[in-house]
Amino acid sequence: MSNQTALNLGQVDTPQTSIEAHANHVIENTTDDKVPGNIAVWILIYAELTEFGLFFAIFLVAKAANPIIFAEGPTQLHTSSGAINTLILLTSSFFVARAIHAIKRDKLKTCQRWLWLTLFAGAAYLGTKTWEYGINADNGIDGTTNLFFTIYYYLTFNHLLHVMMGMCTIGWVLARSYIFPYTKDDHEGLESAACYWHMVDLVWIMIFPLLYVLR
């Protein structure tokens, strides 16, 4: 059978054989148009990034209008805890990437171990953030101190809620993997959860320098 004949098979009005259907399915999933996870999670990710993007813009406008407050604000923050949280979130993204790598090799147990480590990293983030808020409270800093800290608390607490949401999602796919095990051919839900977790990390990559590092 020539190549041309083979490529025209899908256009003939005859029922597809199972081998043809399989071939079409494989081709669809091997092109550069494949969406990691599913398209719904990417719409959610774009919505979340837009929300944070708007708040970054608000930060820059407020900074332009209140230069002294925004120059002094970062000096009162605990930069070490921000840096530690950055390292934790980058490491958690690494754990998730390793989990996805493992499931693509059909290694479910290894995948589950990396997902557990991701959850521990998320818990470490929450602990560090609680410690940081405690230090702020001891120094008499809260959301009403000035405009810088209002935006600081809004951004970091909003991000913290997203971390908690990501932990719930990772926890769900982890629990599901014990009941209905993922395979290398069927792990769309796991990949969606992983993409959401990476988004949480990506947002923090922006927040950390904006609030703690840049003066």
Next chain:
Amino acid sequence: MSQDNQDEMLSSRKIPSFRKILSIRKINAVWIILITLTLTSVFVAERTPDAALSIIAVCFIIAIKGQLVIDKLIGLRFENQTIRAVMLSYFYILPVLFIIGFLFPEAFLVFAISP
């Protein structure tokens, strides 16, 4: 359709056996690079006397870190290129806005509401 024809049809389409994925060694290397870049950005911001230079360097590092996570950890380099382009543009546009906002803050004053 004979088995020979089916095999020929599959091979003529050059179907790979599975999607491209990064090796474990490369994922590990990306993680080490990300950690190094984070520590470098803190060091640069704290130690560089020239504020403008440190702001540009830190924003450049943000863009690199974003691209590494998007391309390597999420793996979008091998996947849907439209989704990848949108994600990468976010990490190219926002750092530029940060540079403008920190070096030329008056550019954002036009959006400020006077009391």
